[in-house]
Amino acid sequence: MTLKNVSAMIKERKEEYLNQLFTLLRQKSISAQNIGIRDCAVLLKGMMNEVGIDTRLIETDGHPVVYGELMNSKNNFTLLIYGHYDVQPPDPLDEWVSPPFEPTVREGKIYCRGAGDNKGQLMAHVLAVKTYLDAVGELPINIKFVFEGEEENGSVNLPSFVEENKELLKADLVYSSDGSSHESDAPLMLLGVRGMLYLELTAKGGEWDNHSGNKGNIVPNPVWKLFDLLSTMRDSSGRVLIEGFYDNILPLSPKETELLKSIPYNQEEIGKKIGYPDLKMDGETYYRKLTMEPTFNICGIHSGHIGEGAKTIIPSKATLKMDIRLVVDQSPDDIYKKFCTHVKKYAPDINVKRIGSFKPSRTSAELKCVEVVTEALREAYNEEPIIQPSLGGSLPDHVWTEVLQLPSILVPYANFDQGNHSPNENIEIDYFLNGIKCTCYVIQKLGDYEKDIKKEGTISIDKGGML
């Protein structure tokens, strides 16, 4: 059996594969600050070509897409693999135990910015192709790769890239690995994502920072302006008071509720792993709040003196960054409009800047391809996979389900406590190696699926799309 060769080969090549990942990790690629992005794209392209994937950079209005394909005219089924080579900024720097761009192994984990999100997971796909080719020979399906460089920046140019390259990207299924595995360590499959709207609010007081004694009670304070506005937007229970905010949310289907209930949940374990030991809710509530309800989160706020000691000023400016996670069928455009209408009513002098957004998406759990991939996961991990109807986070999944009208399946390869977006981000070595194995199994099972279709003399491809 070919897949046995795969496992043995991954074991043998462990050092070589780790070194490949380390090379990619050392190359900074901070999209938000445009640091090292193009160098990283070129490096990745070279690595993919080395493996035999026909790869090139495709320019966008922002950072380039690394596009690769491995096509064989004998194959009828095409898998499109998506990932991103950009990473989050590494701050706060002083909380990293080892330097953020020097991959360092401690207790079976590779610590580095991008280790889990998303370079480790992306490399697993590339190295799976290498492994499969070397262990088995040619691939039973066609594969296309879209690795973008702006995911951490809201994937601003991915929708137009996909729109403009519909023909090039023609496929039957989209497969991505991003985000974290389930805390129970069972393999996890996700069938959608929450959307997101990222906003920056700026309030102004005087034209410059003023002495708080000499001007106190006279010049308005921009932080109070933000506070006063936000207190009209959200009550202390966390409910959003913006008119129409909850209007378009679809109720959960019975199947979705059933899936939420069946996800393993260990409150204490999760509380520890997310750094919040006070966590107190049951599993269904946890997954409902995390995947099926919108958020109203503050990512950062800054005004005035934030250093040591006492500086007595009325700041001239206050800036607040928010991300609002959205669920099907909230639209970022609509929510943005409602947000602005609210600001205009309560604090018209506060500036709202839209930094980025993602639409929410969901793929039906009843599709045949979902079944095939479930089987691949079951065999690769030798464990029953968890199917979660949506990710808590956001990915540009709607470009596949909405623009390309394809089903889209997400299987995270990073460990639950990867600390993505945090200091000491990491990926467990075993998770990385299992990821390589899993992609090999997915390739194999989709190949088998294609053969079945051929035998039946007809090609009936699943239809994806929004749920």
Next chain:
Amino acid sequence: MTLKNVSAMIKERKEEYLNQLFTLLRQKSISAQNIGIRDCAVLLKGMMNEVGIDTRLIETDGHPVVYGELMNSKNNFTLLIYGHYDVQPPDPLDEWVSPPFEPTVREGKIYCRGAGDNKGQLMAHVLAVKTYLDAVGELPINIKFVFEGEEENGSVNLPSFVEENKELLKADLVYSSDGSSHESDAPLMLLGVRGMLYLELTAKGGEWDNHSGNKGNIVPNPVWKLFDLLSTMRDSSGRVLIEGFYDNILPLSPKETELLKSIPYNQEEIGKKIGYPDLKMDGETYYRKLTMEPTFNICGIHSGHIGEGAKTIIPSKATLKMDIRLVVDQSPDDIYKKFCTHVKKYAPDINVKRIGSFKPSRTSAELKCVEVVTEALREAYNEEPIIQPSLGGSLPDHVWTEVLQLPSILVPYANFDQGNHSPNENIEIDYFLNGIKCTCYVIQKLGDYEKDIKKEGTISIDKGGML
């Protein structure tokens, strides 16, 4: 007439006196960050000894006091001059037109951190003594100098310094120059200060920054915790809701109301000068809010991602700095207690740290010494002085009025738009030179006053204290 020599001499020595000030300005002395403080104290001591003032450093638990005296057993009246040689941090650095610690003259103004607050005003006293001695000969009164190095840090060690050196500091009147002149350019005399309580609030969410998608709705956000607390502390009109906050405020006396009404006020001019052209209130309201009412100000807030771009996190920590200005007879200890009681009730997991405080103070406008100094100002500036019952800002004035039981008069020498605590802090050269002149006149007039007392054969010194 001796005072004529004074004016001529100041004019002649302009370059020399400016160079002396520049030397002091170039020496950083940021108390909040403990940068250059001791070097500045030693430099100042040397300059004062050069002038003939017997000067030494007196250690405290924090930064040293530069103490100097010029005593003559023939004199019975002792003036205690107070100032501070420490300065505010210079940030935001990118808003300075010229480097913050390189004195630069543009259009008749010296730009430098500390130019107005307080090195320019402090040097005016030192150079006044030099001028008076060279122009007239010996001084008609004794002078003691207390120049502290922690005023911008809340003068934390000044009260114990004064308490421990009551004998050394024995005097008849305290005279200080700090803060800004009146915007009308008329000489200004202040008879008290607002107090202040400086607090730092810290709220915590998870143990580390979490991904806002993967943990959104699960891990609490510390910024929302601060917001929710503050919304119970203050209504949107700005009124403080902490129980008992307004309890001890004394109503204005008829004399004080009269003084507030008589202060010249030009709304448009002030609005421009404070960088808030939207200013809309009458003069009495302006001065009442500025000097006779407490504030509830946010000096700074910081949490999460404050750099460019979109970082999607739930911050683990949020820090807020506040200064609450207090008026007679609010006590910082009492307000702090009430603040903490409120926090304990509404958000017991938010940490409150007391950074510093000043008691409010006021000296009666009916004292004889007030009349004498008013006369000195009238003659030095050839204009009727404005008497304001209190400064909007805070100074450790209570150590004179409460600990030493002395009257205390404040005459600011810096221009109204000195931008103290702001980028591009400055002092007008003319204001600096007039300050030197003014101190000479005060010395002379207090000397005359002493002679009158002597003639009458009795020494009856005014009593200061809290009003």
